Amino acid sequence: MKSFLISDNRDTWVGMRLAGIGGVIVHEKEELLEALQTAMKDEEIGLVIVTERTMDLAKEEIMDMKLKVARPLIMEIPDRHGTMRSENAITNYIRESVGIRI
Template sequence: MKMFLISDNVDTKTGMRLAGVKGVVVHEREEVRAALDTALKDKDIGIILITEKLGKLIADDIKNIKLNYHTPLVVEIPDRHGTGRTPDSITKYVREAIGLRI
């Protein structure tokens, strides 16, 4: 299985390309959705990496994929400026996904 990157930053794409990960650089919501749709259609892609900034643009789409698709795994990654997540983001995700408070 392959990994695919959806990034808003050329530097992130370059770094991931050096690690063998192909990807695209996009900036607008519709570009992000189009890149995500293209990646979802490729059955060889098992992991989609998306920068957190772009993840926020299509948060509902990503949430739908995480909750309803077996593959691919969607992973939001910080860009070179660091993470934008709150300290309890994983706890919140688990609570929303399965309804348990941990």
């Protein structure tokens, strides 16, 4: 299985290319959704990596895809500038998804 990066940042894209991971750079919501659809149609792609800033362009649509499709796994990562999320982002995500406090 291959991994695929969708980033708004050229530095993140170059770093992933050096690690052997292909991808695209997008700046608009339509470009992001088109890249996601392309990645979902490719049977060889098992992991789609999306940077945080890119995720913010279409968060609702991506979260909907994460819930409805089994493949590829969609994962959010910070870019070279570090995370924009709060310290408790994972805890908050679990609380929102499952409805329990941990």
